[in-house]
Amino acid sequence: MNPVQLTSHKYRLGYHVMAPSGWINDPNGFCYFKGYYHIFYQYYPYSEKGGSPMHWGHARSKDLVHWETLPIALTPGDPEDTDGCFSGSAIVKDDTLYLIYTGHHFNDSNQPEDFWENQNMAYSQDGIHFTKYEHNPIIATPPVDNTQHFRDPKVWQYKDGFYMILGSQGHDGLGRALLYKSSDLKKWEYQGAIDKSKQVAKEGFMWECPDLFELKHKHILLFSPQGIEAEHKKFLNLFQTGYFIGHLDYTQSTFNRDSSFIELDNGHDFYAAQTTLTPDGRTVVIGWMDMWENEIIEQEDGWAGALTLPRTLNLKNNKVFMNPVEEVKNLRTGECRSLSLDNRQVLLSNGSAHVEVNLSLKTNKLENDTIKLTLNTQQDDTIMSLTYNTQSHSFTLFRKDHDDCRYADITASHEVNLRIFIDKSSVEIFINDGEKCFTERYYYPHTPILSIENTSNRSLSGQALVYNLKDEAIQF
Known part of the structure; x- marks a missing residue:
């Protein structure tokens, strides 16, 4: 038998191990x-x-x-x-x-x-x-x-x-x-x-x-x-x-x-x-x-x-x-974009679909707020969302292609940190130095829109760092 042939690269990953086909x-x-x-x-x-x-x-x-x-x-x-x-x-x-x-x-x-x-x-x-x-x-x-x-x-x-x-x-x-x-x-x-x-x-x-x-x-x-x-x-x-x-x-x-x-x-x-x-x-x-x-x-x-x-x-x-691993820094290309967070901030809207986003959120002044991170299509349809309730210290992850959400509770603190790795058809989210993690696949052939907001209409306080990552880190 002969190996199966690829017919499209639209969902192929840039820095994760895959087979040739x-x-x-x-x-x-x-x-x-x-x-x-x-x-x-x-x-x-x-x-x-x-x-x-x-x-x-x-x-x-x-x-x-x-x-x-x-x-x-x-x-x-x-x-x-x-x-x-x-x-x-x-x-x-x-x-x-x-x-x-x-x-x-x-x-x-x-x-x-x-x-x-x-x-x-x-x-x-x-x-x-x-x-x-x-x-x-x-x-x-x-x-x-x-x-x-x-x-x-x-x-x-x-x-x-x-x-x-x-x-x-x-x-x-x-x-x-x-x-x-x-x-x-x-x-x-x-x-x-x-x-x-x-x-x-x-x-x-x-x-x-x-x-x-x-x-x-x-x-x-x-x-x-x-x-x-x-x-x-x-x-x-x-x-x-x-x-x-x-x-x-x-x-x-x-x-x-x-x-x-x-x-x-x-x-x-x-x-x-x-x-x-x-x-x-x-x-x-x-x-x-x-x-x-x-x-x-x-x-x-x-x-x-x-x-x-x-x-x-x-x-x-x-x-x-x-x-x-620390070596993921070797995947970064070009300059880091630094953004101050307000009520709603678009973190990614065009360019590379292979990125690392680091978020540092101050939550000490938020009593019962919901912070929402959303991955949308260019037509503003939701692909995936991650919400954080500042009172219960709980995360809820929603995916449009799944009937059920996924959940994680974290230790209470006045600051929440997230590291998010997007790679064309995958998302990996690490919360508070890896206390909790979400690993997800998603399917959208273009660069998605990533945004964050406080749905309680109060201002966010924090910073985002956005890095483009290599899209050909695995060689076949």
């Missing part, structure tokens, strides 16, 4: 190796609708924001991955880059749930050309009390061993995270389920894409549960991505929680996040900037899906804060 979803194998950051992704090059078997697409970057597309890293079809190279991770050992991934196999291709999964390995000395391990699979079968859902390995090193966390489902129909240990990445010993869902409606029937890392001496168990029911203004997407804060006891193979499940991003389009540790010690995360069963308009143009901006994670006040 076709379908992408989960980020995989996020790592740093021999002077480059590498990101892989679930990739089906033959259709914008997705399909089977899945490949691993690949891009690399010197600075996390300028990306170079590389050849497909993993192609399925071998005995260990007959029907797909599903999600996984990467780790460096002895100057070699190892990819650890799930092999997907159908017992009956006409029955999507009649499948089995195993775990495999591939390796490379140059970070571009990969060889599958000749003794795959490295884990052939799940534990005896597991269903066929057994995927998405994330591997890290701790002291004298390597550890792998896997997403799975027990025979009781509850999602869980499994732990394995190895001394050489080749032979793995099952340690047990470190944590599991307490109830489907509250914590899910399947845990996908687990990740475990440390922030300020706390362990963060990040994963994407499926099956959580909506709870007032929370958990409104089909599936979520979020975390528990706690402590992994390596000797007992148990994760002891210090928090309930917390969503990492409050927008419509964020899933399957994966982290890496940078050479200077930052924990950086990237997610899939879409959601299962959402309408993906760019499919009409021969492509679908993108990855988020890389984001630095920090632990503050027992919450994970998420901010774009």
